Amino acid sequence: MEPNVPETPMSRRKFIETSSGVAVAAIAPSVLSQAAQPADRPDKRKTIGIQIGAVSFVDEGTDKVLDLLQERGAIDTIYLTTFTYGRGLSGRQIPGHPFPDHGVQESDESFFHGGNYATPHPEFYRDTVLKPAHAPDHGDLDVVAAVLPAAKKRGLRVFCSIEDVFRSDVPGAKEVAEVDLQGRRANTLCLCHGDVRAFWTGLATDLCRSYDIDGILFFNERNGPLLNALGASHAQSIASSRVTCFCEHHQRAAKERGVDHQRARQGFQKLDQFVQAALQGRRPSDGYFVEFWRLLVEWPEIIAWDRLFDAAKHQVLAEVNAAVKRVRPGLQVGFHVEHVNSFNPLFRATRSYADLATKADFLKVVVYNNCGGERYANFIRNVGSTVFRDVPKGELLRFNNHLLDYGDEAQLNELAAAGLSPDYVYRETRRALAGVQGKCKVLPGIDVGIPTGKNSRKASPDDTYAAVAAALKAGADGLILSRKYSEMQLANLAAAGRAVREAAKR
């Protein structure tokens, strides 16, 4: 079939004609029947999932895409990007990176917008000022309504992925925005705000009531103010004066916990001064780490305020879970556990798998190993420029490897090019399984073609095969190919499917 024209958003009618008519006719019947057989699922106990956004179905046709996913990837579960304003889960390949060997080979920058790719039903958003509109990227297309029947016919499960990434021009966003250390409004939304919480439960309820889906996968990669102040992640800048949130709702939540909001603000101002001095190489007389630790000892409100963020984030998850179960107890809720969890020991300490397991049916634990090398190196350089500035960075990496129970990974200057190993995937999967104690499922998120820097590791099919095999060997309850089909090479998808099928034979 002809690729669809990307310049103008496609009407829903044209989309459905293209996806259900032309595409099916173009595929041999024997292939279709093979793919549709439930027996094709390699292991009924495992979930073999993939994240995918609306643009792939529009560009390539629903049935054609579903055929590819089933035949090559052994996929039995679709995590359909339904709400986000972010490019990590939605849209074509991000600008500046080569397109994979399928889909439209042209940037979607001219029409990418984001929002709700399904149809928002106003009755579910009565209790919130936050009212994101239908995503205009593909006209009036409702991607859940369009994909669900074709997926169900094949026995595929469908989850709606929803992500906490917004634009500042979303109706209501300014009213519920966070407030930073300097009293400025931020672009992020306050998770203590009742309207924000009502939005998430409203959205999850809307999707579960309006569509015959299998559940929700909730993404929220935001960090608390302590890690943001230190830049103790892989990608973010170190912006210690912009940490959030100090709004009235946070002040009230702090008061309920007996945390002094003025002391917290002063503590973060001290932390800001420490970080800025460290970045300029102005060494405290007792050294960077001792000074940092002294700050935490003298200003315990720093930790307490950081915990407020985590508490609100996890409360939203619990509320989403409860809202979904109110619709139907059999619906499943999953929570994406972000990458920093696997290489930052300070972050790890704030994430108890046993606790998360009480709030979700499954955890999608990020173990992206190819881009993991570049990201882990960035993390080491970030923390090595402040808290651990006295430690040579190569030694810091080795020390951190011991803390994290990493095996024989590459040295710092080779880490981005080498990536992290399949052994990392195995170990992190084992750790998650041990952590949840059987109380929820663990589905490692596997890196398939996540864009990296020019000289950083690009996943080969062998890399994908090895990562999938390692996750399954570790005993995972399944896996989720990530981040989105529109950035994956088909050979990598096929390598994942081969690893799944071979593992099922053992």
Ligand SMILES: [Zn+2]
């Ligand atoms: Zn707030």
